[in-house]
Amino acid sequence: MGKYVLKRLVYIVIVFFVISFLMYALYNLIPTDPARAQLEPMRQQLKPEEYIRMYKQLRKEMGLDDHLVIRYARWMGIIKGLKGKFDGLLQGNFGYSQTFKKPVVQQISEPMKNTIFINIFATIAALGITLPLGVYCAVHKGKKFDTTVQTMSILGYSLPIFIISLIFMYFFVVRWGIFPLMGSKTPNATYEPGSWEAFVDKVYHIALPVIVMTFASLGGMTRYVRSSMIEALGTDYIRTARAKGLREKVVIYSHAWRNALLPIITSILAWFLGIFGGSVIIENTFSLNGMGKLYWTGLNTLDFELVLAIQMFYTVVSLIGSLLIDLSYGIVDPRVRVNK
Amino acid sequence: MSLLEVRDLNTFFRTKHGIVKAVNGVSYTVEAGKTLGIVGESGSGKTVSAMSILQLLDTNGFIESGSIKFDGRELTTLTRREMYEIRGNDISVIFQEPMTSLNPVFTVERQVSEPFMVHQGLSKREAALRVLDMLRDVRIPNPEVVTKQYPHQLSGGMRQRVMIAMALACRPRILIADEPSTALDVTIQAQILKLMNDLQEEKGTSIMFITHDLGVVCQMADDVAVMYCGQVVEMAPARTIFGKPQFSHPYTEGLLFSIPRLDTPSDVRLEAIPGAVPHPLKLPDGCKFAPRCKYATERCKVEEPELVEVQPGQGVRCFYPDLKERRKDG
Structure with missing residues (x-):
């Protein structure tokens, strides 16, 4: 190891x-x-x-x-x-x-915090929903609930993220007035930076973008989890596990899940980076002070060193991501661990 | 009373194109301490009938009718919970593919100890000790090392031994062996078969041996059921089938002709059964074997024969069970 x-x-x-x-x-x-x-x-x-x-x-x-x-x-x-x-x-x-x-460092620090904050929120929310949902659909394959989720997920991943943003903006902001339309904080707010109020205000502002990003990534991920779980459930060793007299719960959550996890872990990386890519659009749509928006500004003004720095940020994020994936792969899959 | 008695079992599968009758009125019995060999081509329903016993069918499969009595207890009407108690405890299975039948992400210890923990309520540590005993029983060298290994570190023969250890863990009354040696090299195959014979003698387990290999059946089985298109076409003691039988089903006859024997003269060509197994959705009306049978008459094409007891212990599903008469007429 x-x-x-x-x-x-x-x-x-x-x-x-x-x-x-x-x-x-x-x-x-x-x-x-x-x-x-x-x-x-x-x-x-x-x-x-x-x-x-x-x-x-x-x-x-x-x-x-x-x-x-x-x-x-x-x-x-x-x-x-x-x-x-x-x-x-x-x-x-x-x-x-x-x-x-x-200096780029000064310009970049605040947006970087915001972007990481948003993406981690969206990732946790999306994983929290897609993993159980995908597994449930795989176990109840072909039932009404599964078919409904499958149909919804096609809708989810075939709509571009800016369309989803506009639809959500229309309902959550224009019609119901639950969230603010754009920006990272309330204009002319009087609270101290770093205080509890500042944090709450920030969360209030990024809530809708996070919801949109979560929603946009639900479809593909749910389908992926579902299909790898179905594949795992159809294998010979699952039949062996059942033949041993194990309870169905143990068969699903221990024997099948551990194996379904392998392809899922790999795809989480691609998907996580996809979220970062998606946040370029989201940050512009919601006018959030994030890396994506800064990147966009930098490109438009041909700001060579700024753009390069942001580009390196994305590179480092993806490299760290793939390192984490490789390491977790080594932990989950004994074949990787022992052979290499 | 027989240990396991399957009566008129019908197992069907719902598919897009209609109902597939994979097992069609099958009856057989397994006697305590004996081995029943079930022979047939792929798709003859031998595996499905065995999986019906444990209710381990795919989700689109179901037992339409029939009775499966284990030690006098009806299995088809048991609840899921009661079925958990039977599987791996009273009746267990060894599967064909040792390469894919073990879970790749768990150690041997973890997989073999599960039956002990589930059925006998042993703790992890107690189970681990029993696992070592089991691995020794199936003649695995260095059980202390193997128990900590993962399936991909073991050879095919070793994996099959692990499978056998797992299946025999709770000393089941019946062991269903679904082509346990088919995927192995011939030498390893011989070792595994010998191991199963030895273990049967030691532990007195009944074995239901499913295979398409007549040579293996001859070596292993006390009784033989020959299956074709979801039906038992012949049921007889192994001695009768592999001796010089007076009665025989044309399919069994064809199977026996198609394998070489030590006493086959070198100038005799082996005979293959012409044609292929009919599609399960387009089964012929009369006798299922009639289209491929060289003795088939008009009657065979319209009317379906019953499994008739031609002599004590032997049943044949054919209008012309007598070999000599059939050959003379045909």
Whole structure:
């Protein structure tokens, strides 16, 4: 097991560097020029020759003329930066946002908290509903309840998330007035930041987005849980378990469930990342101050370092996710644990 | 009184295309301490009839009518709860596929100890000790190691031994062995069959041995039931069938002709039964075997024969049970 974990960790590190390099190279293709952006306000006061000289000097100072690999290494913090010390991603410096005129780290911290908060809520809620629902449907396959859930779930996963958002907004906000329409907090609120009231207000504001995200992920996940449970229940060893005289409850929740869990765990990762992807749309629809919305703004303003930092955030989330999945797989499946 | 008595059992399956009569009026008995061999091709209803005994049918299967008496007790009318007490305790099963019949995520110890815990109320630790005894009984080397292992670490023969250990855990009165050696190598097959014979002698368990292999039946069984299309076509002591019988069903005759024997002259070609088993939804009207039978007459195609006792202990479902007469006429 120790060797297995170590191997996974090494993989993750390699993948992190490969992805980050690809991302860096790709975003470099965006035709932006930080040097020009910085000089733009002074352009009127300078003569053309002076402007060009300053521009060239600035490019050199910012290291823009260096080779891609060197710039990458500098940005990552593997080699010494322009100021003569290691100052990159690995040291916690995510770069400078040209749009917001402040370090990316400052700009990113609040949205990151919000996004993680929303996604964890949505994940817990969705798992809490889909796992029991899927198992129940599998055990009562073909009964009326199962058919109803199957029909509903097709509806759930074939509707795009922004349509679901609009429908829910219409009912919960416009018709019934239960939740606020958008935003992350009440405007002009007088409570102290970090107080209990602030927390309650936040939960009140993210409730509807979380409900929408949960609802949107119900369909696919329920179907997946149901089908892997049905598959597990149809196997020979389930027949063996019944032939031993085990109670049906033990057969279902111990023998079948442990096996149905294997494919489910794998799919949870893809689905969890899907939620993060979905939150780009949700945060924009509900105008929440989250990573997805910031990402969108960054892309629209060609804010190279900001977008790259957010991209790396998504990368790290998915890498940690897949590491957790691999580890839990090792715990659940003895074949993985012993062989590798 | 027989230990297990199956009478006129009808087990059907509801399918999209109609009712499939998988088992159609089957009767047989298992005597205490004896082995009944049930022979037939795939789809002849041998497994379904055995699963009917334990009510382990798929959800679309049901026992339409008939009686299954175990030790004088009617099984078909038992509640689910009462059935739990029978399964794995009085009657247990070994399945065909040792590769897939054990749960891949549980250790051998956990799987073999379950019957002890469920039926005898033993604690985990007590059960673990009994598991070791059981593994020794089925001649597994290093039981202390094997008990902590997972199925994928064991060979096919070892897994089947684990299955047998599990099935015999609570000293069942009847062991249903559903093709227990079919998926194994011939050498391992011989070992497993010998093990079952030995254990039967030690523990006096009755065995219901389901197989399509006549050689295995000959080695294992005291009595034989030959099944075809959900019916028993012949029921006789093994000695009668494998000796030089006076009476025989044409299907049994065909089966025996299709396997080589040590005394078969080398210039005699083995004979295969022509045709295939009819589709369960399109069974012929008269005798189910008539379309493939070389002795079939007009009568066979319209009228269905009953299982008739041709001599004490032997029943044949054919209008022409006498071998010599049939061959002369045909």
